[in-house]
Amino acid sequence: MTRLALLGGEPLLTPAERPKWPNITEEDIGAVTALLRRGEITYNGSEGEVQALENGYRERLGAAHALAVNSGTSALHSAFFGLDLRPGDEVIAPAYTFLATAMPVFTCNGVPVLADVDPDTGILDPDGLAAHLTPRTKAVVVTHLMGFPADMERITAFAREHGLAVVEDCSQAHGAECSGRPVGRHGDVAAFSLQAKKQVTAGEGGVLVTDDRRIYERAVMLGHCIDRGEEDVTSDEYGAYGRTGFGLNYRIHPVGAALARGALARLDTVLTGRERNYGRLGALLDDIPGITPPVRQRHVDRVAHYVSYQPLYVAEELGGLPVDVFTAAVRAEGVPLTRPTSPPLHREAAFRSPSWHPGTYHPGDNTYRVYRGDEFPGVDAYIARALRLPTYSDERPDLMDAWAEGIRKVVTHAEELRDRHAAGALAA
CATH class of the missing domain: 3.40.640.10 (Type I PLP-dependent aspartate aminotransferase-like (Major domain))
Incomplete structure (x- = not known):
């Protein structure tokens, strides 16, 4: 494939218009x-x-x-x-x-x-x-x-x-x-x-x-x-x-x-459009190393895709390429990939400060829980791997295919990105 946009090449895609939502009729x-x-x-x-x-x-x-x-x-x-x-x-x-x-x-x-x-x-x-x-x-x-x-x-x-x-x-x-x-x-x-x-x-x-x-x-x-x-x-x-x-x-x-x-x-029309879009994208991501579709557990009968589609990053499949470098490279290709930004609750001041409490209890009361911020390894593991793509409700097979190609281009150049990062030529 052509040179990565992050390294001076031409972006593979022209960024698409943002999803139209809410859909007021x-x-x-x-x-x-x-x-x-x-x-x-x-x-x-x-x-x-x-x-x-x-x-x-x-x-x-x-x-x-x-x-x-x-x-x-x-x-x-x-x-x-x-x-x-x-x-x-x-x-x-x-x-x-x-x-x-x-x-x-x-x-x-x-x-x-x-x-x-x-x-x-x-x-x-x-x-x-x-x-x-x-x-x-x-x-x-x-x-x-x-x-x-x-x-x-x-x-x-x-x-x-x-x-x-x-x-x-x-x-x-x-x-x-x-x-x-x-x-x-x-x-x-x-x-x-x-x-x-x-x-x-x-x-x-x-x-x-x-x-x-x-x-x-x-x-x-x-x-x-x-x-x-x-x-x-x-x-x-x-x-x-x-x-x-x-x-x-x-x-x-x-x-x-x-x-x-x-x-x-x-609602059902909206969900059907989203299911088709992200079912298609998920099938494409299944064939690309370093990224996997959101895990759909056996009890799930129907997903109601919310504002973001959240695949997971698998760094070990790309030789440990940092997730932020991967995300930046994919974005440079015109794919609107981001990462979650909201902190989990146990890292918010309301759950970490013994001197503050919004309810009727006083600081130091043994009913009030204070967290250090490192108690939940499952949360940390999920946040470290979660990625985000915007959700489109109208069927967009062309866009799903284009996103997959942009991601595939970056994956193909993963070794070069790792070398550049190791040499200090890329931000972490």
């Missing part, structure tokens, strides 16, 4: 315009576009209850509140996830206890859960990372054995399936984010789903009141408190609900 614009013309810009109960969105999630997932809220974080907060956590209750959470998976536990007076992930997937490792059990453990929360489902059969079996609740963070995995069921239908309660990058988007929004009436009523009380509270909080335990709730306002905006309803109707 004329139907979406029409639905929003109709709301504005009717002056329908807020609801007090489950009605109109909010009711339609909630019905859509109930019907798609076969869930008894769905509650639309103003963000995925609010959905997770509502889920943890729904579990009725008490001061000092512990929730096992993956160390590698978005902060909203764990941080709302603090606001419920609980304690997130971080656990390691599978080094091949970055997803909570069922084999490591037992090490974190204490008499205070109340629940496990799991993230379906980048649209790849966790092994929910093993996680829920562990939870049932030990009397724990299971919260599914499905924020990155709308439409994913595992072990014969959609994500969101394996645990006790699930949260979906409708943020702008998600497969179903409201711009900002979220949805909680559960079959558990008590969890649902508590979730309603946390973020709703008046009409919605009186409609849905009817049990002997909580019925008297539905009107006031707990003073928060987690209602989703009707405009966001309308956008999400339209996106939910298109």
Whole structure:
């Protein structure tokens, strides 16, 4: 092949246009315009576009209850509140996830206890859960990372054995399936984010789903009141408190609900396009040393590729070529390859500083966990190898083929790159 662009040659590819997302359609614009013309810009109960969105999630997932809220974080907060956590209750959470998976536990007076992930997937490792059990453990929360489902059969079996609740963070995995069921239908309660990058988007929004009436009523009380509270909080335990709730306002905006309803109707089309693109790319990467497609474990029935497709780097197949040198060389060829940038939770100040705590506990309380930042080898192994490529929803076989050729060109020149790097002619 021709000389590498990183070493002065011509790039193999002209960088493609960025993926168009979110995909706002004329139907979406029409639905929003109709709301504005009717002056329908807020609801007090489950009605109109909010009711339609909630019905859509109930019907798609076969869930008894769905509650639309103003963000995925609010959905997770509502889920943890729904579990009725008490001061000092512990929730096992993956160390590698978005902060909203764990941080709302603090606001419920609980304690997130971080656990390691599978080094091949970055997803909570069922084999490591037992090490974190204490008499205070109340629940496990799991993230379906980048649209790849966790092994929910093993996680829920562990939870049932030990009397724990299971919260599914499905924020990155709308439409994913595992072990014969959609994500969101394996645990006790699930949260979906409708943020702008998600497969179903409201711009900002979220949805909680559960079959558990008590969890649902508590979730309603946390973020709703008046009409919605009186409609849905009817049990002997909580019925008297539905009107006031707990003073928060987690209602989703009707405009966001309308956008999400339209996106939910298109979800399968979006996922099919992504599956075809990255199925094709994965087959091509299988034949290229130094890089492998994301690991798809046996329990996974359907992947809902999120904002990034994350193959893994295999440095030993390229003689130990540093991942940053490989990434820079691939990018120079016009392939938009990057690496993850968000630190895992155990390296964030909230989990490393004994002098800070966002909840009700005081520094030094033995319920608060402080991490050094090197406790989780699975997290470190995954981050060291994970790569990122942008996700396209419209079918782009030409682009997938071009990316593979750009990567193959760099792999062909791996020895030259290693020599240049060893001689100090390339940055690490």
